[in-house]
Amino acid sequence: MTDAAGVPRHPVAVWASDALDSAAFARAYTVTAFGAVLSAFAIVRMAGVVTYATVLGGLCVVGAAVLVRRRHELNLVRLVPSTLVLLLAWLLATLVWSVDAGDTVSGWLGVAALAFIAVVIGHIRDTLQTARALGDVLRVLLSVSLGLEILSGILLDVPIRFLSIEGNIAAGGPVQGIFGTRNMLGFVAVIALITFAIEWRTSSIRRGAGVFSVALAGILALFSASPTVLVLALAVAGATGALMLVRRTPAAGRRALQFSIAGIVVVGAIAAYLLRHPIIAVLNAGSDFATRAQLWDTLLIYVRLRPVPGWGWVGPWPQQEFPFVSINFITDGPHASALNAYLDMLLQAGWVGLLLFTAMSAIALVRSWLVASARRSIVYAWTPLVLVTLLADSMFESFTLGGFGWLLLVVCAVRAGMSRSWRERMRAADAAGPDAPSPALPQGPPTPDR
Template structure:
């Protein structure tokens, strides 16, 4: 016989699956992974190459364990998703595999093994972050990581300029001014004297790139957030802009202009109502882009002069000439993977000198790739970045669609991949960083994420709960069932 009772018979309240403590810890670990990649050179200045390598190895081991536990939890929950490996960024993995095969013919086996291990670890972490986070979680993780980068850069510059009042070398070693090359200093203390600043990375060009990336991340989150968070994000954007200007990187100034142009193009493309309108806009953009490139090349001397740089980008022409001459000796397969060049390797020590220091990159990802992996490596790299750029472009300009409805609003978050692709491609013209550290991780991460979830709020991982991720109200029957 049934009896009335005031005690509930339903299951005890529980947080949503993606807000449980274990998932919050996974998100925190992703933020730490991003931070390690973003300030890798700062970790090197603090720990040294050996301890930095140990840190990367430890992070890789933890990531493998965490990723395995996440996959087991998904299987236990019976998510019923398609295998993620079917949507892996295969062009990225082909480049990594070709770099690994270069150990067969490399001229520097130990350097190839060490640097390829770092490349493999970076690729692993890019795949991991893309697989365990949704688009909104990924953007939030990037916002948090960029706050740490910008905040630490500003703090260390203030500490050196206000408290110490003298430059510092790696490991916080103090050295008398003028007795060591300026390039060796971690922080020179130029925050208030008008000179270029290096931030936590210890390199003005890297700080400029990180500041431009932070502006892109903060601006996208600013547009997607409510009024309450916009003041905070606006302050962080302003601080990032200040650091970008004080870094004084000519290449990043050009990348900033290119990023603004690409953003304007995407927003204009979003106003197209028909396929004909989109095609006309694409044609106009191609013509304007070609004209801009030709004009920039013809007026490069004046342009570099306005930016305070020589026509060979402050010695890069001399480096490229030496590296290309070496690359022509093995044009097809290259000399063997080495990103970066380990300065203590006999093949690189004293080969190309700049300010009495051994150069450890070719200062162009294309020249570096040709030198190390030959024409085959350049072809794989070009296909990889072409696929990244195309996928991120259509990810930004196509309306989200998972059924017959074609008029859903665009997501602001879908702008970020194409902005990151622009920054990496522009930086890759005069730097090799897109082949390593945060540049490579971000490329792998966004490529994999876009293949898994072709629109914000949909895909393999974001299908649970699909209605909430897509920003729509659940039907009344579903709400009552919950």
């Protein structure tokens, strides 16, 4: 075999090149990446941090090979969102003033590796293919979680200590499955409900599989007894209703409706803050909120000492480094995060990091929302609904700053940027000339599998 220049090529090299460019390999890579990151807690507990880091490193190497092989399909303008590049650059820059350079380097490598994997997924899979791959992974891992909870809490009545499974399912929960905490299980279950619903509506799975999937996610969300699940469910329900209303509104009236919805969201957020204590009482989450309130009040003391640069990016809190050890001492709790992604980013990367993180998330949400409003296929609703879940959950947890939450956030940001990028529109306008009409959003279904 020879290449275009007539140079002989080894059959193995030909096979590897064809495999990297195949749809089957792209799906396998996506499923493996989602599966590994979602199983991070179980992998670390069973095989150690080094094993998990090796898995991520391998995914990055394979992902780089895929991008090189598919370089003819890539558009440099839309490869990575600008806000993501700026955020990662700033997090690395905090190495200069970080209290521990080693923790900053390892923490940065963790988010950078996951961001790179997410970029690869965003460019080799379209929205429907991404949702289908995630749905398959979630069905397996949620089934495993339910099975282990039944085994521990009903059949054996013995906790599975190395996975932190307490076996409380017979008592109605809380359960955590293989995800480590009940809040993480609740968060994953809500993402699963969105994904399964999109799969069902797009006829990507059969009716029986759809019923089973939705029931599985709903049962685990209920048994997780996570106080954040109800908040996330309300946020997703409100976003779904608003999106359906916008999609059914004639194009001429959409702009005014969009601004009205944005105003309602702002007013609702202010009202929720002012009425936070009655809301917490209704949710029966007083003890959890009291823990968070004490943690946040203490954290803000240290934010005022370094408001702009922060204390240096580390990711999960090191238990022996200042100011994290001091915060935990004052609050009398071994916290591994601020239990709030925005405050966590503010503490570690300062106001600059928080503004960049907020800008990346907000731009992705606006882009994906506008695309879902304009396109016919329901699959485009997956990205904004997932982003709403991520941003709402960030008020109570720091999941979006690492692991599955961060991976999903970057995937959504990449997909949103590819669907509606200001740089792409400027480039198209320059190529067409000043008198050309603005390019319209395509109205067809997602691109077919290749």
